[in-house]
Amino acid sequence: MASGSGFPVRSVGILGGMGPAAGADFVRLFVQACTTYLHTNGHAVRDQAFPEHWLVQMPIPDRTQALRTDPQGPAGPALHMLQGMGRLAALGVGSVAVACNTAHVWHGQLQAQFPQLQVLHIAQETARHLQAQGAQQAMVLATAGTYQTGLYDQALSACGIAPLVPDAEGIARLMQGIYDGVKCADLALATQCFGDVLSTMRARYGDVPVIMGCTEIPLALPQATQAQDVQLIDPAWILAQALARQAYER
Numbered sequence: 001m002a003s004g005s006g007f008p009v010r011s012v013g014i015l016g017g018m019g020p021a022a023g024a025d026f027v028r029l030f031v032q033a034c035t036t037y038l039h040t041n042g043h044a045v046r047d048q049a050f051p052e053h054w055l056v057q058m059p060i061p062d063r064t065q066a067l068r069t070d071p072q073g074p075a076g077p078a079l080h081m082l083q084g085m086g087r088l089a090a091l092g093v094g095s096v097a098v099a100c101n102t103a104h105v106w107h108g109q110l111q112a113q114f115p116q117l118q119v120l121h122i123a124q125e126t127a128r129h130l131q132a133q134g135a136q137q138a139m140v141l142a143t144a145g146t147y148q149t150g151l152y153d154q155a156l157s158a159c160g161i162a163p164l165v166p167d168a169e170g171i172a173r174l175m176q177g178i179y180d181g182v183k184c185a186d187l188a189l190a191t192q193c194f195g196d197v198l199s200t201m202r203a204r205y206g207d208v209p210v211i212m213g214c215t216e217i218p219l220a221l222p223q224a225t226q227a228q229d230v231q232l233i234d235p236a237w238i239l240a241q242a243l244a245r246q247a248y249e250r
Contacts, residue, residue: 009051009052009247009248010051010093010094010095010246010247010248011051011052011053011054011091011092011093011094011247012051012052012053012054012093012094012095012096012097012243012246012247013053013055013088013091013093013095013096013097013117014026014027014030014053014055014056014096014097014098014099014243015056015081015084015085015088015096015097015098015099015100015103016055016057016058016099016100017056017057017058017059017060017084018060018063018077018098018099018100018102018103019182019215019216020057021182021183021216021219022099022100022215022216022219022236023055023099023215024055024057025215025218025219025236026055026215026236026239026240027053027055029236029237029240030053030097030243030244031050032237032240033237033240033241033243033244034049034050034051034244034247034248036241036244037241037244037245037248041248051244051247051248053243053247054088054091054093056087056088058080058083058084059080060077060080060081060084060100060103061075061076061077061080062077063077063102063105063143063145064102064143064144064145064146064148064175067102067105067145067148067149068145068148071105071106077103077106078106078109081098081103081106081110082109082110082113085110085113085114085117085119086114088117089114089116089117093117094117094118094246095117095118095119095120095243095247096110096114096117096118096119096120097120097122097239097240097242097243098110098119098120098122099215099236099239100215101122101123101142101143101146101151101213101214101215101235102142102143102145102146102149102151102214104121104122104123104151105145105146105149105151107119107121118246120239120242120243120246121155122235122236122238123151123152123155123156123213123235124155124158125235125238125239125242126152126155126211126213126233126235126238126239127152127155127156127158127159127161128159129233129238130156130159130161130209130211130233131159131160131161133209135161135208135209136160136161136162137161137162137163137164137205137208137209138156138161138162138163138164138208138209138210138211138233139164139165139198139201139205139208139209139210139211140152140153140156140163140164140165140211140213141166141174141197141198141201141210141211141212141213141217141221142174142211142213142214142217143174143178143213143214144171144175146213146214147165147171151213152211152213153165164205164208166197166200166201170201173193173197174193174194174197174214174217176189176193177189177190177191177192177193177194177197177216177217178190178214178216178217181193181194181216181220182216182217182219182220183216187219187220187223190216190219190220190221191220191221191223191224192224194217194220194221194224194227195221195224195225195226195227196226198210198221198224198226198227198230199226202226202230207230209231209232209233210227210230210231210232210233211233211235212232212233212234212235212236213235215235218232218234218237
């Protein structure tokens with residue numbers, strides 16, 4: 001597909017709705033990533049230079065809850081995500097970013113059902129980014145479901161990076177910040193919860209990169225006083241940059 005930019009671009013898709021604020025914020029990150037790509041590669045930044053991109057923002061059932069019960073149940077997220085992928089495929093996109101960390105537990109299923117699409121993997125993209133920086137350890141702040149499935153453990157370990165995770169109390173505090181905080185529009189509570197966990201982990205592990213492994217966490221943690229001198233890694237930003245490359249590079 002060509003655009004008014006004078007160079008070919010591909011239409012790309014974003015599967016959102018997990019939660020809605022994170023999906024909407026991912027579009028912002030994607031536009032920012034496209035702007036960075038254009039600047040870096042010497043292209044003019046104007047409206048016509050941005051690729052066609054589609055956000056499917058549908059109410060997808062809770063991922064962590066499904067992992068605790070039935071990951072493939074009819075009331076779970078799998079069927080809904082597949083429906084969303086089908087809508088993106090019908091729109092003619094070439095690549096898809098899933099705007100939720102925990103949802104990547106179903107990545108293999110989504111990719112297998114839609115082999116014509118390139119479904120990016122947020123944890124693998126993040127691990128490769130840290131590997132390129134020479135990181136040997138990284139803290140992972142995420143949902144209970146993400147920890148349960150070892151999503152980041154596997155991706156980081158494959159790149160020679162040791163994952164550092166909170167204890168049970170820390171995980172519960174993160175979940176409070178995600179569900180009672182960000183998802184309920186109480187960012188003050190979310191900032192407090194995330195900051196508390198970060199403070200405890202820094203006291204235990206020292207200064208290492210911190211992966212904000214849930215798309216709700218970057219909406220509050222950067223505002224915490226405990227995070228002001230920390231190397232925060234936003235997988236959503238890394239994923240957005242990967243999606244921009246998919247749009248511009250054939």
